[in-house]
Amino acid sequence: xxxxxxxxxxxxxxxxxxxxxxxxxxxxxxxxxxxxxxxxxxxxxxxxxxxxxxxxxxxxxxxxxxxxxxxxxxxxxxxxxxxxxxxxxxxxxxxxxxxxxxxxxxxxxxxxxxxxxxxxxxxxxxxxxxxxxxxxxxxxxxxxxxxxxxxxxxxxxxxxxxxxxxxxxxxxxxx
Amino acid sequence: xxxxxxxxxxxxxxxxxxxxxxxxxxxxxxxxxxxxxxxxxxxxxxxxxxxxxxxxxxxxxxxxxxxxxxxxxxxxxxxxxxxxxxxxxxxxxxxxxxxxxxxxxxxxxxxxxxxxxxxxxxxxxxxxxxxxxxxxxxxxxxxxxxxxxxxxxxxxxxxxxxxxxxxxxxxxxxxxxxxxxxxxxxxxxxxxxxxxxxxxxxxxxxxxxxxxxxxxxxxxxxxxxxxxxxxxxxxxxxxxxxxxxxxxxxxxxxxxxxxxxxxxxxxxxxxxxxxxxxxxxxxxxxxxxxxxxxxxxxxxxxxxxxxxxxxxxxxxxxxxxxxxxxxxxxxxxxxxxxxxxxxxxxxxxxxxxxxxxxxxxxxxxxxxxxxxxxxxxxxxxxxxxxxxxxxxxxxxxxxxxxxxxxxxxxxxxxxxxxxxxxxxxxxxxxxxxxxxxxxxxxxxxxxxxxxxxxxxxxxxxxxxxxxxxxxxxxxxxxxxxxxxxxxxxxxxxxxxxxxxxxxxxxxxxxxxxxxxxxxxxxxxxxxxxxxxxxxxxxxxxxxxxxxxxxxxxxxxxxxxxxxxxxxxxxxxxxxxxxxxxxxxxxxxxxxxxxxxxxx
Numbered sequence: 001x002x003x004x005x006x007x008x009x010x011x012x013x014x015x016x017x018x019x020x021x022x023x024x025x026x027x028x029x030x031x032x033x034x035x036x037x038x039x040x041x042x043x044x045x046x047x048x049x050x051x052x053x054x055x056x057x058x059x060x061x062x063x064x065x066x067x068x069x070x071x072x073x074x075x076x077x078x079x080x081x082x083x084x085x086x087x088x089x090x091x092x093x094x095x096x097x098x099x100x101x102x103x104x105x106x107x108x109x110x111x112x113x114x115x116x117x118x119x120x121x122x123x124x125x126x127x128x129x130x131x132x133x134x135x136x137x138x139x140x141x142x143x144x145x146x147x148x149x150x151x152x153x154x155x156x157x158x159x160x161x162x163x164x165x166x167x168x169x170x171x172x173x174x175x
Numbered sequence: 176x177x178x179x180x181x182x183x184x185x186x187x188x189x190x191x192x193x194x195x196x197x198x199x200x201x202x203x204x205x206x207x208x209x210x211x212x213x214x215x216x217x218x219x220x221x222x223x224x225x226x227x228x229x230x231x232x233x234x235x236x237x238x239x240x241x242x243x244x245x246x247x248x249x250x251x252x253x254x255x256x257x258x259x260x261x262x263x264x265x266x267x268x269x270x271x272x273x274x275x276x277x278x279x280x281x282x283x284x285x286x287x288x289x290x291x292x293x294x295x296x297x298x299x300x301x302x303x304x305x306x307x308x309x310x311x312x313x314x315x316x317x318x319x320x321x322x323x324x325x326x327x328x329x330x331x332x333x334x335x336x337x338x339x340x341x342x343x344x345x346x347x348x349x350x351x352x353x354x355x356x357x358x359x360x361x362x363x364x365x366x367x368x369x370x371x372x373x374x375x376x377x378x379x380x381x382x383x384x385x386x387x388x389x390x391x392x393x394x395x396x397x398x399x400x401x402x403x404x405x406x407x408x409x410x411x412x413x414x415x416x417x418x419x420x421x422x423x424x425x426x427x428x429x430x431x432x433x434x435x436x437x438x439x440x441x442x443x444x445x446x447x448x449x450x451x452x453x454x455x456x457x458x459x460x461x462x463x464x465x466x467x468x469x470x471x472x473x474x475x476x477x478x479x480x481x482x483x484x485x486x487x488x489x490x491x492x493x494x495x496x497x498x499x500x501x502x503x504x505x506x507x508x509x510x511x512x513x514x515x516x517x518x519x520x521x522x523x524x525x526x527x528x529x530x531x532x533x534x535x536x537x538x539x540x541x542x543x544x545x546x547x548x549x550x551x552x553x554x555x556x557x558x559x560x561x562x563x564x565x566x567x568x569x570x571x572x573x574x575x576x577x578x579x580x581x582x583x584x585x586x587x588x589x590x591x592x593x594x595x596x597x598x599x600x601x602x603x604x605x606x607x608x609x610x611x612x613x614x615x616x617x618x619x620x621x622x623x624x625x626x627x628x629x630x631x632x633x634x635x636x637x638x639x640x641x642x643x644x645x646x647x648x649x650x651x652x653x654x655x656x657x658x659x660x661x662x663x664x665x666x667x668x669x670x671x672x673x674x675x676x677x678x679x680x681x682x683x684x685x686x687x688x689x690x691x692x693x694x695x696x697x698x699x700x701x702x703x704x705x706x707x708x709x710x711x712x713x714x715x716x717x718x719x720x721x722x723x724x725x726x727x728x729x730x731x732x733x734x735x736x737x738x739x740x741x742x743x744x745x746x747x748x749x750x751x752x753x754x755x756x757x758x759x760x761x762x763x764x765x766x767x768x769x770x771x772x773x774x
Contacts, residue, residue, distance in 0.1 A: 068617065071631035076299055076366070079735055080633065086734030086763055087247055087300055114291045119247065119266055123295035128625040153633060154577065154613065173620060 032147060039164030041136070048100045049136040051144040057157050059150065061165055064158040066141025069134040073125075081152045082145045087120065092145035100139065107135060133172035196355040199309050200439075202256060207716035209255045212305045212350045213593065214672075214713075216437040217501040220595035221673045222714045226721040227772060228676030232690045232700045235770045238722060239279060243765040245269065248709055248730020250591070251305025251350060252670070253767065254313075255715035256327065261308070262767055265730070266294060266301035266318045272330060275717050283330030285315070285323075293319045293341040296624060298366045299732040302348050302709070304434075304591070309353035309378055320347045322360055324381065334381035338362060338374060343623050345369050352435040353378060354444070354474055361431030365449040365494065368426035368627040371466075373446065375477060385477035389429030389448040389465050390415045396465070397477040404481040404531055406559045418461040426621055427459070428452035429466035433496030434593055438512070441529060443471045443480060445514060447495035454492055454585075455616035455629035456570040462487040467495040469516060469524075471531060481531030486520050487560060490569040491545060491614060492585035492630075493520035498593045500603065501528060506653055515652045517594060517605050519587025520561065522549060525652045533559055537655030539589075539648060540607055542582040542637040569614050569630070577615040577631075584612035584634040586666065586732060593711060594650075595671035595679060600693050602658060603650040604679045606667035610644050611637050647671075647681055649696060659696045665757060668733040669725070670711025682708025682725055684733055685760040688768070706764025707757065709733055720771060728765040729757065 034042035034052045040061050042052040051063040070082065070091075077088040084090030095103060108126035125131040131138070144150035202210035206223040214220040227235065243249065247265040254261045259282065260273040267289055272282040294301055297318060307314045312324040312333055320339035323332055338360050339345030344367020352359040357375045365371070371389040376382065387397040393413065400412045415424060429448040436445040448470065451463035467486040472479050486493050500515045506525070514528035521543030525535035536549035545568075546561035565571050567581045586608045594605040612634045619629035636644045645663035650656070669682030679693045684707040690700040707729025714723050734757075 068615065068631045071633070072617070072619065072628045073626055075632075076626070076628075076735060077295065085300075086730045110295075112291055116244075117246065119245070119291065119294060119301065121291045121294040123292070125625070128622055129620050130622075130625070130629075 032143065040159065040162030041165070042140070049140050051140040051149070053144065053149050057155075059144070059155040059158050060140075061159045061161050062137040063141050063144055063150065064155050065134060066137035066139070067155055069130070070138050070141055073128070073131050074138065082142045083152075091142050095139060095142040096146040103139060104135065107131065129173055133169060199353060202308070208257070209252070209713045209715045210308055212251055212254070212307065212711070213434055213436070213498070216354070216439070218434055218436045218498045218593065218596075219500065219598070219673075220593060220671060220711070221597055223675045224714055224716065224721045225674060225676040227674070227678070227723065229678050229692050229699060231772060232676070232678050234772055235690070235700050235702070235723070236773055237702070238769045238771040240769065241273065241279060241767040243269070243271075243726075243728070243767065245728075245765045246763040247728065247765070248300040248302045248734055249726040249728030249765055250302040250348075250709050250711070250731060252711040252713040252726060253724060254306060254308055255713075256308055258717065259327070261306055261313055261327075263303060263306050263315070264765065265303050265728070266297075268303055268315060268317045270306055270313060270315055270325065270330070272313075272327070285325055285330045287315070287317050287321070287323065289317055289319045289321075290341070293346055296341055296344045296364070296367060297346045297348065298363070300730045300734055302731045304348060305350045307351050307353050307358070309358070312378070314351050314353060314358055316347050316349065316351050316360060318346055318348075320345055320362065322351065322358070322376065322381065336376055336381040336383070339364075339369075343367070343369065344625075344627075347432075349432045350434075352437065352444070354437045357384060357474065359435055359444060361433070361435070361446070363430050363432040365428040365430040365452055366626055366628055367624065368428065368452045368621050369430055370425060370427055371430035371448055373431050373472075373477075375474075387472060387477045387479070389431065389468070390419070390424045390427045390463075392416060396479070397472070398479045403479040406483065406531065406533060407553070410482065415464045418464040420460050423459050426452055426627065427463060427466065429468070431496065433591055434498035436499040436501050436514075437474065438501055438528065441512075442474050443528070444474050445469065445471050445499040445501070445528065447497060447499065447516070447518075449494035449496050450489050450492045453619055453621075453627050453629040455574065455618060456488060456490040457574045457616060458618060458629065463489065467493065469495065469499065469514070469526070469531075471528065483526065483531050483533065483559065485518050485522070485524065485561070488570065490563075490616075491520070491581060493518065493587055495519065497587075497589060497591060500594065500596050502596060502598075502652075504601070504653070506534065513652070515596075515603060517589045517603075517650075519583070519590065521545070521583045521588040522561070523650055523652065523655060525655065535652065535655040539605060539650055539657060540583065540609060540646065542609060542611065542640060543588060544580070544582045569616050575615065575617050577613050579613045580611060581614055582611040582637055583608060584610040585614070585632055586610055586634070590668070590732060592668050592709070593670040595673040597673040597679070597693055599675060599677070601651075602693070603652055604671045604673055604681075604693070605648045605650055606669060606671055606681055607646045607648060608644065608666040609637060609640065609646050610634050610666065645684075647691075647696075661691070661696050661698075666733055668709040668731060672712035672714060672723075674714065680712040680723060680725075682710065682712060682727075684708070684729060684757055686727055686729075688712070688723075688725055688770070702770070704768045705766050707733070707761040723770040724767060726765075726767055729761050729763060733757075
């Protein structure tokens with residue numbers, strides 16, 4: 001917690017020191033820009049998972065993992081790379097318009113829009129380990145797609161999978 | 176006494192079946208009707224009507240249209256029986272009966288109540304490939320697997336039966352096949368670890384007659400270890416259990432969502448089984464029998480006469496469910512009863528449909544690369560098996576490794592979109608996909624009713640080709656050769672229709688209905704309908720005048736990837752047009768368009 005606060009202040013200072021930065025750019029920095037790293041995961045100043053793509057295109061492991069899991073669990077409805085299909089929304093856009101906690105809520109509990117013009121149903125995935133053990137990975141992958149920082153296709157270069165991530169994964173899938 | 180009663184029962188059944196079969200058979204033989212989704216029991220999708228022909232098809236115009244009120248992928252086609260047209264929709268699976276003699280007035284409409292939770296457990300959109308007719312009943316097979324028989328004149332429910340459990344991922348997308356006194360019903364859900372089966376219900380009251388699973392103990396599969404044959408040899412005891420690890424067959428896939436065929440002389444039903452679950456081959460060692468298999472079963476008992484497993488131990492999701500086309504043809508100078516099948520795996524198979532002997536297995540898209548060929552030497556231990564190329568083997572490359580450049584993609588060189596056969600030309604007209612993929616399998620856990628996939632895919636058109644993602648081809652099933660091939664910008668996801676007017680019709684994902692010369696493939700007519708076409712073209716007459724009809728409404732599996740455009744990992748190799756997004760050409764819809772010649 002202390003660490004977070006310190007980093008937060010630093011970010012605010014940096015942002016404040018850049019002349020001419022517009023309000024929505026400031027928001028973007030706050031929502032997207034990684035403020036700190038923990039065991040291979042990146043977070044914003046507000047402790048929201050985010051991606052970290054280096055200048056040479058190397059993506060963090062969770063973003064790469066999100067690419068794989070998205071295309072196993074989500075893409076048959078939501079289309080390749082978060083682009084949307086004829087019957088489900090483009091999630092690369094949804095994650096930018098939705099609060100992180102709302103995103104988790106919809107994935108966990110599902111949502112229905114069934115009426116005269118729509119037959120759209122998001123299932124409850126809260127009990128699906130193949131989704132829930134990787135939900136932050138999927139989230140950061142989609143966010144990277146939404147901002148355009150990550151192009152379509154398979155990320156070419158990635159950080160190594162950390163021991164911490166491997167342990168978390170095993171523990172989660174074993175539940 | 177007991178014996179006497181049984182004989183009486185058998186007699187009773189025979190009388191009943193002869194009646195129901197005669198009526199439907201007569202309707203099928205009358206080219207003015209379209210009484211069954213597949214045109215006939217042989218899956219020819221051929222019509223003797225020739226008022227519209229290659230000389231005048233250029234004058235075709237839209238006669239009337241009808242909006243279905245639903246905006247999802249529209250597969251299948253309407254039926255026409257005695258001046259009434261029966262139109263179905265995707266989920267919520269509405270059925271309309273339209274009075275063709277009264278300007279298409281709606282005689283009745285039936286809309287079932289279904290739990291919308293079935294929607295997300297359907298792989299690849301909420302498509303439905305249409306109703307069936309028999310014995311005064313319209314038979315609707317809902318997304319939630321309920322089979323409902325409706326009175327064809329009033330729309331009132333005569334009987335209903337539930338075939339599966341959507342909470343376990345069991346759903347329906349296919350039509351049913353009514354034959355004699357039975358209705359044959361399949362099941363979907365290969366991406367949810369469903370164990371596939373075909374069930375025969377009694378046409379009269381919906382009671383179950385038999386059920387044959389695609390995998391599991393011999394008694395579940397309705398096989399005789401000594402008499403059921405695989406490539407000329409008995410399948411033997413426990414032929415399925417021996418090819419799975421532990422209890423994996425219980426969630427093993429092999430679903431049955433394709434088009435069925437029936438040979439009345441042999442009383443045999445033909446269909447194919449789908450992919451083994453999961454898509455990660457390392458998680459299910461063995462041949463995974465009898466997924467990916469052509470099956471021939473006795474209609475009355477369900478007992479299997481022969482099987483042929485096309486893709487043992489699938490590593491690419493090449494479901495074997497595509498239609499079986501039955502023809503009586505001269506083959507190498509000898510008159511034979513043949514079965515022709517264009518598999519997802521990219522091979523066109525010609526078989527003897529009485530014995531299951533493999534006659535031809537050739538690629539029907541030159542891009543196919545995952546196997547060099549199918550072994551045809553009967554003395555080889557590899558007989559009948561595809562010879563897999565190591566580079567494209569997702570099993571040999573292993574879990575967490577991305578195998579690249581595999582052709583065809585998981586969509587298959589062709590999916591369910593049915594081909595047509597013209598006895599006049601002796602050619603098969605095949606709508607195809609021309610798409611390749613990268614495929615990375617990884618470990619997944621099974622949870623009932625949750626997706627059980629375990630692979631990441633990306634798809635793109637083949638390099639060094641025309642840049643489009645589809646072809647419409649004419650095929651010679653004796654030589655195993657493409658006669659001609661028409662490049663298309665997108666996969667051709669519409670069922671074809673061939674007619675005695677020397678023309679073939681098909682639809683495109685941009686929404687065109689096209690008519691081509693059945694000999695040369697020359698384009699003679701096209702019209703852009705309001706949405707992409709994944710439905711099947713049909714024809715009928717009213718007061719002696721010929722009509723052509725097709726459903727528009729983009730979606731289905733084609734609506735997943737192609738709506739957004741495909742990725743191009745090898746930028747610069749293909750033509751730019753091939754990567755164009757379908758959403759630049761069409762939008763959602765749900766409409767029937769009916770064509771005729773001007774009066």
